Amino acid sequence: MAKLNAFDFIVTVALGSTLATVLLSKDIALAEGVSAVTLLLSLQYGIA
DSSP states (O other), X not given: OTTOOHHHXXXXXXXXXXXXXXXXXXXXXXXXXXXXXXXXXXXXXXHO
């Protein structure tokens, strides 16, 4: 945790929240969750 900057921490929390929502909610399709995680990871890679 000490080596994470604020942006990395926010991305980690957002990824965890997205994964938890996809796994626990029946209203969100798996394909939507996978696309959301892919988008977050690609944005994080592009910005970092």
